[in-house]
Amino acid sequence: MRKAFFVSVLCTSLALVMVAPGRAFPPPPVCNSWVDLIDYFLPSYPGWQTAKITWQGSDGSSTFFYKQSYGPNRLELIKFNDPHSAETFIYDSDWIYITSENGFPDGTSARVWPAGYNTTYLGLNWLPRVGCSSGVGIGQYNQFVPCYQNEVYYRNCTTCPCQLDHSTPTHCAKIPSGLRFLNYNYGGSLGTIATVIKVDNFDDWSGGEKYFYGLGRGLLRFEVFNAQGQTTSWGQQTSEVFNQPLTDQVCFHP
Secondary structure, eight states: OHHHHHHHHHHHHHHHHHHSTTOOOOOOOEEEEEEETHHHHSOOSTTGGGOEEEEEETTSOEEEEEEEEEETTEEEEEOTTOTTOEEEEEEOSSEEEEEEEETTTTSSOEEEOOSOGGGTOSSEEEEESEEEEEEESGGGGGEEOOEESOEEEEEOTTSSSOEEEEEEOOEEOSSOEEEEEEEEEOOTTTOEEEEEEEEEEOTTSSEEEEEEEETTTEEEEEEEEETTSOEEEEEEEEEEESSOOOOOOOSOOO
C-alpha cells in the first residue's frame, strides 16, 4: 500500500514538473579547461630559488620571504627573514601537501602533519593537483576538504631536536575549501598575473584565509577575512632581489 501510494505521488509530481511552464533544470557542470596547480604553486622563472622577496603587510610592516626546493617534489617557504621559520610542502600526482610549519606560532615552536591519512596522504592536503579554470557550473569541481592524520606540536625548536609537546587526532575541515581562477592585478612590478586563489574557512564560521598563487610565480599574496567576508589583514610580495639566498635552520623537513 505504501509502495503504491509512493509510486502514484512520484509519477504525479514528475508529470507536474514536466508540464509546469517556465520550469527548467540547470545544465550539468562542464569544465572547458583543466589545469595542473603545480604550475601556480611552484615558481618556474630563472633565479627564484635564491631570490630575497620583499613582503609588505597591510599594517605597513615589511619583511622578507624565500622560496626554495629542498628535495624532489618538495618546496620550502622561509618567512619573516627568519631561518627558524619555514613551511614545508611535498606533492604527488593527486595533492600538494603541507607537512610542517616551523616557528609556529612564537618563533620557537613547530607543528608537523605526518603522512597517513586515508593511507595515501603525505601530510595535510593543501591543494589538489588539478583544478578547473573555466567552464559552466565549475564550483563543485573546485571544492575539496582538507584532512590530516595527526597534528603534532613541538617546543624549544631553536636547537634540534625539538621537544614533543602534544598532538591532536585525525581531523577534516568542517567547511570545504575552494579555488578561484582569475587575472589578478598585484600592482607595482608584478602587474596582472593569472592567479588561483585558495580559500580556506575556519571551522567556527568566524572567517578564513586566502592564498594567492601566480602562474609560474608561487605564493604572491595572503589575506585574512572575517565572518562577513571582509578582508581584515593582508600581506603581499612587492619586489625581489636575486642571488640573496638564506639557509634555513629548521628542525623539520618531512
